[in-house]
Amino acid sequence: MQVTDLEPRLVWKNFAALSAIPRCSGHEEAAARFVLDWAAERGLEARQDAVGNVVVRVPASPGLDDRPTVVLQGHLDMVCEKNADVDHDFTRDPIRLKVDGDFVTAEGTTLGADNGLGVASAMAVAEDPDAVHGPLEILCTIDEERGLTGAASLEPGFVTGRTLLNLDTEELGALYVGCAGGGDVVARWRLPLVEAPAGTVGRRVAVRGLAGGHSGMDIIENRGNALKFALRLLDRARRAGIPVDLGRFEGGSKRNAIPREAWADVAVPAEQAEAFAALAAELAAELRAAFPTDPDLALTVTEAEVPRVAADPRAMLAALLAAPSGVLAMSRDVPGLVETSNNLGVVRWEADGALARVEAVCASRSSVGSELEATRDALRALFEHAGASVLMEASYPGWKPNLDSPVLALSREVHAEVLGAAPEVKAVHAGLECGLIGERYPGLDMISFGPDVEGAHSPDERVRIASVAPFYAFLKALLARLAA
Secondary structure, three states, rough: OHHHOOOHHHHHHHHHHOOOOOOOOOOOOOHHHHHHHHHOOOOOOEEEOOOOOOEEEEOOOOOOOOOOOOEEEEOOOOOOOOOOOHHHHHHHHOOOOEEOEEEEOOEEEOOOHHHHHHHHHHHHHHHHHOOOOEEEEEEOOOOOOOOOOHOOOOOOOOOOOEEEEOOOOOOOOEEEEEOEEEEEEEEEEOOOOOOOEEEEEEEEEEEEOOOOOOOOOOHHHOOHHHHHHHHHHHHHHOOOOOOOEEEEEOOOOOEOOOOOOEEEEEEEEHHHHHHHHHHHHHHHHHHHHHHOOOOOEEEEEEOOOOEEEEOOOHHHHHHHHOOOOEEEOOOOOOOOEEEEEEEEEEEEEEOOOOOEEEEEEEEEEOOOOHHHHHHHHOOOOOHHHOOOOEEEEEOOOOOOOOOOHHOOOOOOHHHHHHOOOOOOEEEEEOOOOOHHHHHHHHEEEEEEEOOOEEOOOOOEEEEEEHHHHHHHHHHHHHHHHHHO
């Protein structure tokens, strides 16, 4: 069965078409053009702003022109992650969709259901002859995954609706009314390189097979961080009296994805190479026991060429090891909700002659603004103490829940009528664009919902097929009630 054979066909047709277009964060030009062309083919008014956001205006169903405008919002970009053994170029290759039992997934890459399904569903409503609605504005933002910069740059008047339905959450049966704010901390070191000591042999430490996942949605699962595991081995070797000289250290690929893979090239004394490998095997066994969330975890040591090593990386390695990564505090107000977290997401290493430039990126989140900044300040202090230059990226606001929201009250009624059960009302430990959009357009009445998406931001991302039809039915019914 092909994805385009699934129901509702309009949703899956649009999702398949969008999946054929490269759209990594920061490179959404082709996806934006796809939406603009789609609108032009249907005679719909559309425009693009200076940063690349797109809005499409959809006329009301007959007789409903005087109803209030509703904004349907999703983001065009996707997290581009793949398994190391997969040959895929995200700048030109389409996502290879496949139906796998009860799910739609991709072949070794992220699927892009976050948030391609939201955009595809908004487009489907505009095409659906059975959909009843007032005037609609389909707002497609860019660069959500790297820091919500598209939403942060929305210009006044780009959308006019005062009710917004964000289609970017990943749990059927839940209505989201709040989210965490966030911000990145970037630490950079410049390390002199010298010849590896005489009598040493090169070894490559590789951490692979971790589950990874979304650093907001999945942080509560206590999944392993590949960067942290590699750092633990290097520290354990040092404490065991095995000199380890660092020739390279890197891992992770996205600040908001829990790192699944990491590598370290090291030089160790030849007579202690076996002891170093034994330490790695010992740590790997401990990690597999401590992290049942990562059953495929592999920590290996193989031969490698390490001609040059960092003169003194000890302060940098200590700071990266000490930097918190995971849940830091749980909400006092919402049971089961993470309040504050940090993700050591990426370490990049670039060697140029006698110098290595190392960059580490942490993504911090909190639903309490002061705690977000306290976490970022602590990271800044730690990294500066370790000799790094530190960049505090601009943070973005959270979305404070409004339990008296009119659209929430109506959504609860419609949900019970259409899906046969009362929805759960939740907040999420992730950066939904509602916080920023609400800041740009004060007074917007907003909720967020979506179908079941698992493993977002990792190659394990998948959509439960049976959730898409009821999600779309609820969306259509809610629009009809808003226009009634």
